[in-house]
Amino acid sequence: MTTAWRWRVGEAAVLAAAAIVKAVAIAQLAAHPLLQPTGGLDSEWYVALATRVAGGDWSLAAAFDHGAYPVSPLYVYVLAAILGVSGGSLLAARIVQAGLGVVAVWLVMRTARGWFGDAAGLVAGGLVAAAGVVTFHEIVLLQSALDPVLMALFAWTLAVALRGDDWRWWAGAGLAGALEALNRPNALLMLAGIVAIAAGRALWQRQRIALVAVAALAGGLAVGLAPAALRNLAVTGRFTLVSSHGGLNFLIGNRAGADGTYDAPPGITPSIAGQAHDARVVAEAAAGHPLADADVSAYFTGLGFAWIGAHPGEAAALFVRKLWLVLHRVELPLNYSYAYYERDESTILRFLPIGAWCLVPLGIGGLFVRPRAGSEAWRYRTWAAIVPLYAVGVAVFFVAGRYRLPLLMPLAITAAGAITRGLARARAGEWRVAFGLVPVAAAAALAWWPLGLDDGRLEEQATMASALAGEGRTTEAIARAAALDGRHPQPGTVHYRVAVALQARGDLAAAEGEVRRALRVDPNQPEAHATLGQILAATGRTGEARHHMLRAAAGGAGAAGAARWIIDDAIAGRDASSAVFAIAELARTAGLDPGVLTDLGRQLLEARRGDLAEPYYLALAARAPRRADVAEALGLALIERGRPARAAQALERAIAIAPEAPSAHLNLAIAYVQIDRQSDALREARQALALRADYAQAQGLVRLLEGGGR
Numbered sequence: 001m002t003t004a005w006r007w008r009v010g011e012a013a014v015l016a017a018a019a020i021v022k023a024v025a026i027a028q029l030a031a032h033p034l035l036q037p038t039g040g041l042d043s044e045w046y047v048a049l050a051t052r053v054a055g056g057d058w059s060l061a062a063a064f065d066h067g068a069y070p071v072s073p074l075y076v077y078v079l080a081a082i083l084g085v086s087g088g089s090l091l092a093a094r095i096v097q098a099g100l101g102v103v104a105v106w107l108v109m110r111t112a113r114g115w116f117g118d119a120a121g122l123v124a125g126g127l128v129a130a131a132g133v134v135t136f137h138e139i140v141l142l143q144s145a146l147d148p149v150l151m152a153l154f155a156w157t158l159a160v161a162l163r164g165d166d167w168r169w170w171a172g173a174g175l176a177g178a179l180e181a182l183n184r185p186n187a188l189l190m191l192a193g194i195v196a197i198a199a200g201r202a203l204w205q206r207q208r209i210a211l212v213a214v215a216a217l218a219g220g221l222a223v224g225l226a227p228a229a230l231r232n233l234a235v236t237g238r239f240t241l242v243s244s245h246g247g248l249n250f251l252i253g254n255r256a257g258a259d260g261t262y263d264a265p266p267g268i269t270p271s272i273a274g275q276a277h278d279a280r281v282v283a284e285a286a287a288g289h290p291l292a293d294a295d296v297s298a299y300f301t302g303l304g305f306a307w308i309g310a311h312p313g314e315a316a317a318l319f320v321r322k323l324w325l326v327l328h329r330v331e332l333p334l335n336y337s338y339a340y341y342e343r344d345e346s347t348i349l350r351f352l353p354i355g356a357w358c359l360v361p362l363g364i365g366g367l368f369v370r371p372r373a374g375s376e377a378w379r380y381r382t383w384a385a386i387v388p389l390y391a392v393g394v395a396v397f398f399v400a401g402r403y404r405l406p407l408l409m410p411l412a413i414t415a416a417g418a419i420t421r422g423l424a425r426a427r428a429g430e431w432r433v434a435f436g437l438v439p440v441a442a443a444a445a446l447a448w449w450p451l452g453l454d455d456g457r458l459e460e461q462a463t464m465a466s467a468l469a470g471e472g473r474t475t476e477a478i479a480r481a482a483a484l485d486g487r488h489p490q491p492g493t494v495h496y497r498v499a500v501a502l503q504a505r506g507d508l509a510a511a512e513g514e515v516r517r518a519l520r521v522d523p524n525q526p527e528a529h530a531t532l533g534q535i536l537a538a539t540g541r542t543g544e545a546r547h548h549m550l551r552a553a554a555g556g557a558g559a560a561g562a563a564r565w566i567i568d569d570a571i572a573g574r575d576a577s578s579a580v581f582a583i584a585e586l587a588r589t590a591g592l593d594p595g596v597l598t599d600l601g602r603q604l605l606e607a608r609r610g611d612l613a614e615p616y617y618l619a620l621a622a623r624a625p626r627r628a629d630v631a632e633a634l635g636l637a638l639i640e641r642g643r644p645a646r647a648a649q650a651l652e653r654a655i656a657i658a659p660e661a662p663s664a665h666l667n668l669a670i671a672y673v674q675i676d677r678q679s680d681a682l683r684e685a686r687q688a689l690a691l692r693a694d695y696a697q698a699q700g701l702v703r704l705l706e707g708g709g710r
Helices: 003-029 042-054 074-086 090-116 118-129 132-139 147-164 167-183 187-205 208-236 246-253 272-287 293-310 312-327 338-343 356-366 377-384 386-395 401-428 433-448 457-470 474-483 491-505 508-521 526-538 542-555 559-572 576-589 594-606 610-623 628-640 644-657 662-674 678-691 696-709
Strands: none
Touching (some): 003 132, 074 167, 090 132, 090 147, 118 401, 132 338, 132 401, 147 377, 147 401, 167 187, 167 208, 208 293, 293 312, 338 457, 356 401, 386 401, 526 542, 526 559, 559 594, 576 610, 594 628, 610 628, 628 644, 644 662, 662 696, 678 696
């Protein structure tokens, strides 16, 4: 068998294995409840946007309120094309994405073969095919599904361009790089670095062909980025190269308290849709006037740089930590925890062990390997700059497994070089092979150093338990929640989430059991008390329900809803003594502003339940003695109860606090009438009218009192 034939057979075998692996993964995971585009995850937003595009809304101007793209746009349009052709099939989208993953394996094989030979090509392809994290991301409905094939395409075209100096391949590399940037904008830093290196080499060599190559690279990059930039310009009137979320992402990774991973800043909802809306709200509130998309992004960028300038030492240490996270073996979660699907689900991912744990050390070792004979070392070094440049491009912002994913493609190529060259030297008995192990060992130490990172596995297990409860698999859901006791940092929350899902399905008995387990683990869960109160009320145990609703109201979480239930129950309930206690305790302890409680308590007055309103507002007045609205409401409750003398005292106190309130003067006049202080009543009614000339009730009372005086 000739060498060429052996290569073709080996290449076909690797590609077939990759296709089988991805097909099995789709069959096992496509219907997984946690991988559906629902629940506010980023995938839900991408599918919604792609559906709009497939329906004819190509510019998505209305979807983004006539703003720039708030996220990288390429995946939206690729997904829209698949949905349009397939009639909206998400399974078709996963199949196409997996097919592109096979193409990525082929591109990696070709690139490694070009630099290191046939054996390295097959090894590189095998590494990517056996990388479970790559296969996983290729079947989720996120832009990370395109990252492997796009980065592999850029790596291949750049390698061919470097080895041949054909300007058309340089232009193709620029275009491929632009596609990756349209899908992952932080790649722009990598692309700028490659252009700078190539330009520096061209100026050093002073060769026309090298200058043409750089111009072609930059031109291909510009052409590829043009559609997004022109769309943003046409819709907003301002230049935005790809998307407008770069500033916020920069602040997430560069601020006080940042640890290099994703943590939404105050006021920002942790989702794509939330970020798109809240970023503008926060920035415009700070500026005090409307802002363009570019200005919103600049606001957050400015905050990040201001912190860096004020804390240069901390910022430098944080940047080093983020670079370390890029190279670490842990796949940091963002929406999905790969560790959960690899270790807790019975799928093929368990048998696909390749990941950052080995690709990082071997790939870094491969950066120091010389390419095959006939390839100049500087050309390989230029190509290999993809690795550090992309790593820096991630670390400038914040680190997540799916952001690091594209880096695994060039690392698989350089790892194949390290493996094949190392084995060849070892077989030849060359002692220099030991030197090649130094960078590999150093990188392995970085990748495996115990940083105590959260891979999201426990949280995904908790989410799965609640998802099973929502599907009606109650026994399994409860068992999974129980298995997290002692392992999850908030086991009470796990049981509570399962209880909420069971309650939504109407399984109140099981829901009650789970929420009681939640409260046994952690009694200080206001939201759990509220849920238990709802369940108890629904099953006729109103007295016990009141107790838990009061706990919920006092805790703050869901306090408004719990308070409203207590008031409604008091109005409609038969147990008057218990209701009086409940509403008084509510007014005394609820985690709500007294003004909000005053508004809620008006239901008691509107229902003409002075017997309830009096104790409610007495307790509230003791809690907030300087609130005029509380004192006035107490006065109204006392009038309703037929206690005008005490009502007058409360209303006099309200006027002393806020003398400009016309309603307080009118209500005091009514109280005075009832205790036969007619002249005082006329004075207060006239004062109410003076404060509000169109006060019809005050006008009527003045006429009545003046007529009675004559």
